[in-house]
Amino acid sequence: MSLEFIKKERISIVPDVSLFAKLGNANYTVSEAISELIDNSIDAREDTVNINIKILKNKVIVEDNGKGMNKEEAINSVILGKSSKKTGDLGYFGMGLKTACMSLGKKFIVQTKKKGSTEKYCINFDIEEWEKNNKWDQQINILKQYNVNDSGTKIYITKLKFNQHKNLIESLLIHLSERFGVFISNKEVKIKVNNKEVKPLEVKLVDNSKQNFVITLNNGKKITGWTGILEKGSQEKSGFNLYKYNRLIRAHEKLGYHYHPSKMWITGEIHLDPLPVTHNKREFINNDPLFADFFNKFKNILKKVIEESQNKNKEEKIKDLPQQVKETFKNNLLEALNNFDEIKEFSFPSNQQSKKDDDGEEFNKERRETTNNPTKNNENNNINKNKDRTPKKFSQNKDKFITINSEKYKFEFEWTNLDDDKKSKESFLDPSTKTIMIFLNKKYKLLDILNVDLLYMIFYIAEGIIEVFLRESGQTNDKLVYLRDGVIKKLAEVYSEDITLKIKEKDENEIEAYNHLMSTKNKEEMLLTKNEKLCLSMRLEKGMTLQEIGNHLKITRERVRQIINKSLLKIEGKKYIKSQELKELKTEEKNIIKDITNIYGTSTEKIYNLKTQELEIETKRIIEDTANAYGISVENIMGKSREKKYVLPRHIAIYRIKKELDISFSEIGKMFKRDHTTMISAFKKIDTLLDEQYKKCNEEH
Structure with missing residues (x-):
């Protein structure tokens, strides 16, 4: 139809x-x-x-x-x-x-x-x-x-x-x-x-990582840009800045890849002048044939920069342990090896059984005297000089050697680039330096997804040492996993023993703090703040957890921990200053106080009282000045009326007291019989009004 x-x-x-x-x-x-x-x-x-x-x-x-x-x-x-x-x-x-x-x-x-x-x-x-x-x-x-x-x-x-x-x-x-x-x-x-x-942002790159490129499209037009590796990785700041005619269209675009922490080092600029953008210039039209042409040719460049970023990520993850942590780890691992019975069969050949007994005794015997063994004494460190400390089951003077075939060896480990990215490590015994060396591989593929921490190092270093034991004794690797896990279990026991000791020391400190806190004399003399006394009391008298104290006081658990630690330091005497002890004051303050004492013929405590009286006089003056300026009484300013003609002068008085006398909001709140948050609000209102007035004057001129 x-x-x-x-x-x-x-x-x-x-x-x-x-x-x-x-x-x-x-x-x-x-x-x-x-x-x-x-x-x-x-x-x-x-x-x-x-x-x-x-x-x-x-x-x-x-x-x-x-x-x-x-x-x-x-x-x-x-x-x-x-x-x-x-x-x-x-x-x-x-x-x-x-x-x-x-x-x-x-x-x-x-x-x-x-x-x-x-x-x-x-x-x-x-x-x-x-x-x-x-x-x-x-x-x-x-x-x-x-x-x-x-x-x-x-x-x-x-x-x-x-x-x-x-x-x-x-x-x-x-x-x-x-x-x-x-x-x-x-x-x-x-x-x-x-x-x-406005100044251009400076992008800090790893040295020699910037690579310029030019891509020629099928229509003969060119796209230029560069790629690089950020000196400091960032999810927000990584990615490519995409430009058209030098105007940024897309910032930090993860072009051609999904974000992953291993790719947070990628950066670069791409000038896509031939490609069309949307009318609001917020993005490129990525279903355009020209965009597809560009992206197909950009893939190889992208692949290379992703690989460089992953390598950089590995390097950043593979930071050597702090020296103290490293030495503690080495000592603890050696102690675990020396106390693992199934390792000892590799330590001495069967024809030297008698030496095994002697050295085995030397190995595991708890040391009370180190002077009888000067060689070992030189190899020991971290000697605990605290005579009152309860001794551990094993001495802190750990032996820095492992015995293989009756020879004593130290061990060291370090990170390096091995050719095979499927290898986690290489380990071998160097007879010339009497050292077992473990090289952890920076290129190991699993590092793309694993976090490099102490646990990672424990796993592969323990495994590397066991490999050397087995190799030197002519054994196969059949028992490798069993022995490695056994050593790690022993190591966990050593670390656990250290932690138990630290907890015990902490408990002793808290008991001392409790006794100090409960002493009437100490209560009067101790320079603890109200919050410090409250936190200690809740923790030591009532047995509350840090979280429970935090919930009660409406502060974070971490803040409670800081307050308690500070209190313990004061009680220990590290930050404990009595108000009467002038010798602990700075020299300048001491001289000033002496001078004032001579002039007024009074004590230090009275000087502080004079300062308080002076602040009270100045506060009263400010309130009276403000009241006179607005034609109202002091009672109107200090009162609770919410009438506008009283509220503004009251806020101005609060602002002046804070600005001129630098008194805390809590103290000002006590003067006005209000909460300190009300004082903060009043101060901010006047501050904002003054700021607006200042801007208005600038606009007029």
Whole structure:
């Protein structure tokens, strides 16, 4: 069945006037919107263009000294989708200025002047008036008699739609430095935000890791860039910055790979000038054939930089143990080996059984005297000089040797690059230096997924030593896993014994602290704060856990631990200063106190009382001054009335006391019979009012 047209009509598809308001819902951040306006300023550059941005309380100003616009260009700037930009310009979609302005505020004014002209053009756009008029036309104002050499564009945005948080300027500076860093580095643009200059971010790379590349697409166009390895890995800062015409489109893009900690060192820049972007310049159109062509040729470059990042990750993971931890580990492992009976059969050949008994006794006998064995005494370290300490089952003077075939050997371990990435380590015995060497492989494949910690080292070092035992005694590796696990189990017992001893020492310290705390005399003399006494009391008298104390006092478990440790240090005398002991004070303080004592003929305690009295007098003066200034009484300021005429003077008095006398909020709260948080709130309100007044004065001048 065919359709027969009886009439044809032309219809209007002019957009509804509400479209302009809807443009403001493009979900731009403040930084992204201002970046769109900067794009236009950069397009208008003839030499270095200066761009000044002002973020004020009620308006945003973006001003440049570029070449400006003539009448036609000014009109086109407010027409949706209309652009007179050429290829290579950043703002070639004809949407940025309108979208950016409407996302920042409901009203904007564009003032522009072309170099060589005496006319300035001004377009005033108010979305509320626009929708009220319901017409697709706009008035342009022409101002005459301007200097022919002046040029540039200035945009005012008012009726702002965003909240100005305290970190707005700082975050904007960072965003602009990243987005326009190439232009700034090339001295094509200078940008200031509230008189603070935007500087390009410096990317710190591993030496010689930067590799430039050029990719030629099938259509003959070129894509350039570089890859590198970050000196300091970061999930947030790793990835590639993707540019079009030197303008950042995507920051830290994980292009062609999924993020993994082993890839947090990857960085680079890729200038994708031939590839198309979306109209809001937020991303490239990755289903475009040109993008597919580029990515297929980029894969080999990506593969190499991922491998370099993984190697860097291994190096960072493979940090040698701190010296003290390393020595403790070596001593404990040797003790575990010497106390594991099934290892001893490899220590001595069968024809030297008698020596085995002697050395076995020497091996495991608890040492009380080391002077009888000077050789061993030289090899021992970490001697515990604390005479009151309860001795361990085995002496702290651990033997730094292992016996194989009646010969004594030390052992050492280090990280190195082995050729085979399937090998975790190599171990061998060096008779010339009497040392068992274990080389842990940096290239071991499992390091991509394993964390290198002490447990990892224990596992493979113990295994390496057992391999040497078996090899030197002509045994196969059938018992390797069994013996390795047995040594590790023994090692765990040694570490457990150390921990038990430390806990015992800690308990003894706490018992001493408890006795000290309970002493009436000590209670009077001890310089513990209220919180320190409370935490110690809960811990020692009531037996509460750190978490329970934290929950009760509404502080973290870690903070409780810090308070208790500090208290114990004071009790031990390491930070314990009695108020009467002038000899413990700094020399300068001691001399000052002596001088004052001579003048006033009074004691140190009375001097502190004088200081307190002085603060009380000054506090009273500030409150009276404030009351007189506002024509109210001191009682009104100190009272609880919430009337506005009393609240503001009260807040001002609190602000002045804090600023002029530097008294804690808790102490001020006691004066006003209020909580310290109320004092903080009052202080902040006045601080904010003064800050706003300061900004207002700057705007007027």
